[in-house]
Amino acid sequence: MKTVALPRRLPAGLNRMPRNYLPVLVTGALFIAMFTAGGIRYEGFATGQIILNVFIDNAFLLVVAVGMTFVILTGGIDLSVGSVVALTTMIAASLLPSTPSFLVILLVLAIGGVLGAAMGAIIHYFEIQPFIVTLAGMFLARGLCYTIGTDSIPISDPTFTAIAQTRIDLAPELWISPTVLIALAVVLVATYTLHYTRLGRNVYAVGGNEQSALLMGLPVARTKIAVYTISGLCSALGGLLLSFYMLSGYGLHAVGMELDAIAAVVIGGTLLTGGSGYLLGTVLGVLVLGLIQTVISFEGTLSSWWTKIVIGLLLLVFILLQRLIVTTGVSRER
């Protein structure tokens, strides 16, 4: 005789954990699997430094993706991030020779925040689709870059150079850059914000159903403007990290980074429709993208086009597996 498993009332924590975190767990597991596979295939791959390098090389993307996560959780999207990153490097590089570095840092962060807030306000008050508003923001920021200059400007400010070239040794043969610490701090603060503050919960509510959130008396306007401001701030901070990484400002920096950030967020299991997802997923998403790149450069024999094809294929395999495991996992749980 067949029986039906009735949903029993498990202790709250136990019951809640697996279903909600499943996509994130699966993503994490697949990441580890990919790393292991790389280690078997390539000599010198399975070292801790490889993972650390992924962090070092993607610290700026991580920060930008954190901001993007906030936006996507409300059901919006921010296409301007890449350009704002570029604008930040450009402003920093052009001001640094004559301005103290801490002022420059404050200034670019302010610019990023204000740009974000402005876009958020337009999106909310004039009810224009985020895609378009932030696309205009993308044109604007990129355009401002070129107005400042079309050449790449080197940064030789001592503070910036010092941050750029400091190595923090964790163990012999294992090191990270200060930017990684900054990025991780951002992740921690953002996670706390999302899960332990009203703003964070409002973000999920607005993403779940904006109309309902409004009727429930939540500050929808403030929340929406806040997430775009956060995204702008994160982009500016990401831009600073990129200036540390590159020690230059350039209008063509970070072209298409918005897509990388969106991809990272979505690979991490966050729904573009909003209301569902975790920052941990975003971190994993960034790591996955970074690891794919590492694999490609270890492979080392791919022509330019095969590089693209293989990136696409790896992404496809990853997403298919993720999707497959998550759906079967969920249906088994029911």
Add this chain to the structure above:
Amino acid sequence: MAEAILRMTGIGKEFPGVKALDGVDFRLLPGEVHALMGENGAGKSTLIKVLTGVYSIDSGEIELAGGRVAFAGPLEAQKAGISTVYQEVNLCRNLSVAENVFIGREPRKFGRIRWREMRRRTAELLRQLDLPIDVSKPLSHYSLAIQQMVAIARAIDIDARVLILDEPTSSLDAGEVAQLFRVMRRLKEQGIAILFVSHFLDQIYEIADRMTILRNGRLVGEYVTAELPQVELVGKMIGRELAELERLDERPPARTSDTLVEATELGGKVAPFSLTIREGEVVGLAGLLGSGRTEIARLLFGADHAGTGTLRIGGDQVNLRTPRAAMARGVAFCSENRREEGLVPELTVRENLILALQARRGWSRPVPRKKQDELVAKYIKALNIRPDNPEMLIRNLSGGNQQKVLLARWLILEPRLLILDEPTRGIDVGAKAEIQKLVVELSDGGMAVLFISAELDEVLRLSHKVAVLRDRRLVAELPNDDTLTTDVLMETIASGGAR
């Protein structure tokens, strides 16, 4: 009489093409339960939304506790002490139950949300409403009725002077309603003013002290409940007498026609059950919240996959993988959850109405426009859908009228088995009688109907037999003979079929 806490005077509100409110006066006294009455589309919800700042008013003024107010939105209204449950369940289904109750006013310490405290308090609150569910699960996990209870829990927990409940009981069963009323009485004693909307007249007479009646966006009058007999109330609401209800009250004779649907040990999210439905037979499903009625319906329609058992429709064994497959077998299903599973909000009334018909014909054989217009006109008239403009976006219709459109969507298919899950939810007395009459006519014409309703009266009135569910298990199948009364049904539900 005490000074009114809320006073609305000369309220006017016009939507493009519709005058939803026209010079309406309304006042609410502290410590009273005040019913707002009217047909579908009379303007009840609009009046509430205008009050809480969801819509701006075109004319008139609103005073709260003597001071003039014009809220810019629900947030402000809430801050001023008005707590509201809107008609459609307006909660965030992606958040947990606890969060839905507390979001925006979470218990905090140094700005940090105290999750444990929040869950504890939610569980406590829901226990008062006799709803011992896991509060950490996402709301989407629960049936619509439970969601409705959660919305109520949220509203009554907010510290408010005015509590507004727009059709909170539309999918609740008697037990839940009793719980709600208990809480409402307690709040009333504390001097809170309660505005209550419901199409269940019994409930109104049970709880309301006074009532205001609207018709077509105009004020009909303000009455003390005890002084206004039911018949008169109905007359004032719909502007004519209502005789149909009584006619239906005779018991339908049992059907002996051919078996149309035969489920054997069919199981999925419900325990395996066996059920037969004959042609022209109305089978009622009775049970409490979350007892699994909806899930049985979904299994028969192929909306969920059956894990076990067999299903025969019209003699053939079928394996329904999609709703489309069920439709091909002549099964139609009108869902209880009209917002998530019914409406396509951006489409017009006409398009929503012909959607299933068009889907069945496929993309390449459009329903001719003339045919569409005929069908739409016919059902707008038959179900008294208002406003009678087929080109209006369905999301701009009042809740009850939306429900009628969805019902019509399935009726035009002329299915062999029509599954109605809470079809009269949010529908006014007049239209409810129309729909009940329709069900009887259809079944007389040979259509089988699976009828789900939280209102046991209604189930009894229409069904040839009643299947009773408890805890997602079919526990009894009772012929609707003279011995079957709502009390017997209640008892069967409570005892789990040990009759």
Add this chain to the structure above:
Amino acid sequence: GSGGDTTAEGGAPATSGGGDSTITMGFAQVGAESGWRTANTKSVQESAKAAGIDLKFSDAQQKQENQIKAIRSYIQQKVDVIAFSPVVESGWDTVLQEAKAANIPVILTDRAVDSPDKTLYKTFLGSDFVEEGKKAGQWLVEQYASETGDVNIVELQGTTGSAPANDRKSGFAEVIGADPKFKVIASQSGDFTRAKGKEVMDAFLKANPDIDVLYAHNDDMGLGAIEAIEGAGKVPGKDIKIITVDAVKDGMQALADGKINYIVECSPLLGPQLMDLAKKVLAGETVPERVVTEETTFTQEQAKQALPSRQY
């Protein structure tokens, strides 16, 4: 190793890829944004094979950050020598210092970096974009030496902000700026592509009735513009004189056909020279700080002769 006879000696790095004696070179290419770049990649790959060098190749898809990542991963993989074509001049110090710390010599190709610390790389092999712009300008000045009226020039720039676009523009402007009769009446970005070149030229033709000269930052845009000019009922090479840069095969063909008047060569065939330099560097030999690729210019006559032997 197979076929590799160059053993690391002298100033060679202490580490060696895989521990055998084959030279491993990490090459971080900009991308494959044009036929020119593909030819460049091919040249590097083929000559690496010919020289018995184990080439690790990565494609940065036009992004500097990707190139930095690739270089960092080469350091991690402990290659013997790193070569790369910088996307832009600035911003390489950090990663080059890491390479230096890991004792891996670096060779720049195609384009320099602007780091003040010249010890970060061994040598730079490549063309000079400013010089190319100047050559184009000089030819123009000579052609119109006897002209007294205004010479109306339109310019099709490369991708906004890209180094070749910036430099070819400024080199050209510098030379023609000496004589006020040369007027650049319109200048737009054609993104280095034929399609854009055609589109922009079409607009130019309508907005400016008398154009004497077209200067395109690469052959492809010039080829697109030729179609637009023909579509407007004018004769390219006659009614409008055309100067381009690169000298890819299609361009040379058009030059030989008389549709283009002058091409400044920018050779992508850096591979053999690069391998040579790599071996020398690893063998501890001193190499010049700057190796300029041998590049020429082509007139229509020269093109007819050179065409049969063009490789790319």
Add this chain to the structure above:
Amino acid sequence: MKRLAWPAGILAALLLVNLIFTDHFFQIEIKEGHLYGSLIDIFRFGAPLILVALGMTLVIATKGIDLSVGSVVAISGAMACLQISTLEAQDSIGGVLGAIGVALALSIALGIGNGFLVAVIGIQPIIATLILMVAGRGLAQLITDGQIITINSDPYKLIGGGYWLTLPFGIIIVAVVLALIAFVTRRLALGLLIESVGGNAEASRLSGIRSHGLLIVVYAFCALCAGIAGLMISSNVSSADGNNAGLWIELDAILAVVIGGTSLAGGRFSLGGTVLGALIIQTLTTTIYSIGVPPETTLLFKALVVTIVCLLQSPAFRAKVFRSRRKPAPPTVPAGEKVTVRT
């Protein structure tokens, strides 16, 4: 059609700007036996964008998005040119038709792949199509071997660069495709089904709509449009450029769709609006070239125009900014009664 009034007005305004700043902008003459002029150029160069945007409209109406169109443009052009370049006689019509067939078949196959990932596997559209966006560029370059394939085929040239009855042939293709889509979606019932799936997928499923099949068809159709656009773009310059053909066209297409009044949230779509949107974008581009906006400020200019366009189109903006002028006077307000308006 009232809905199209705003995009149409904006297009008119843009054209007006040209009238003021550029001589001969509205001049159309016959040259070399065909129409010649800036307005014709807008159609000629706008044709691929219109096509891609039309396909994108349907995808967006289903609540999806297709980022891969640019890559499909490149692949299709590359495939066709590769086939033609191997022909003995590049002018043979049969050979060219064969090449076109192969290219379009490949495009459709890729679109079906997208649709499969979205509909059957259930991957979010943006990520499902991002895969092809990345890999597809590689594929295009693989086909061309990273080179630019130059061909010399008059029949092929006709598609994107030729004229028929003095009209640019591309426009005729667009007109045919537009008529086809309009017929299938508005005369037949496909449009309703698409709007329904985009408006409420679950309700549509429960109404018996085969949404999987529908989604696959829509993505395949979008890819087909992109494929045709790819043929046009490569034919226009008689060469295939795997890396640059159709670069960023997805953004322009999405922009066109949204300017045309179709919401990215799915549901209602407007084909006419999309065509207007694409024309606005192309006019903007042409304007930038003609009035001589320097390349460094091009993007600023674009940002400005896009912002103005979107603001003007937004009813909320109009209501808030022009409120004083257009405040509806409610007929029922007795004189002297105060009116509160929500701000």
